[in-house]
Amino acid sequence: QSALTQPASMSGSPGQSITISCTGTSSDVGSYNYVSWYQQHPGKAPKVMIYDVTNRPSGVSDRFSGSKSGNTASLTISGLQAEDEADYYCNSYTSIGTWVFGGGTKLTVL
């Protein structure tokens, strides 16, 4: 049950687009369309931003989008805003019936 691999940190300027990657294996990300993404601000509970690879919950800005290719999933944030500065985590279902999170990416808006 190794954690999914995410970049530890990323940064971008307001208005720019960034893409956070999440690399797993053929036993998790590569085999199931049950990848989700979570945003967490300091001291707050996580919030789901994308589920089932590409689906956006009601109320989440359409600036957030998800995709997957092979064993790697991605979260793209377009038109970066100051409020997007947060930690982001990916999550996937696995072949042994468990779930696994990525190590998290700290996003800084310059």
Add this chain to the structure above:
Amino acid sequence: QVQVVESGGGVVQPGGSLRLSCAASGFTFNSYGMHWVRQAPGKGLEWVTFIRYDGTNENYADSVKGRFTISRDNSKNTLYLQMNSLRPEDTAVYYCAKDGGGLDLWGQGTLVTVSS
């Protein structure tokens, strides 16, 4: 109001036990699977365990298997986590989360500290 509220955290000595509760309201609790997720201080999220909507199947992370037990009482709209043989590395904020579109509803978390 749609929410889940965790309780039961506290300070416990290594080797001790603790039971966490998660009270659900505002949604049909017995229609959804539920997770426990934890976050050690300054660290990332770690998935801990899941239970099906009807309590018929459970899954655990290797790090807690054999020590933690998840359960639910659908008549009380409550999820539980029984934690035994606690270790210092179990120190974390424990969140319960509803399995809808992803983990779509989280509580505020309850802090468990394992220390002598």
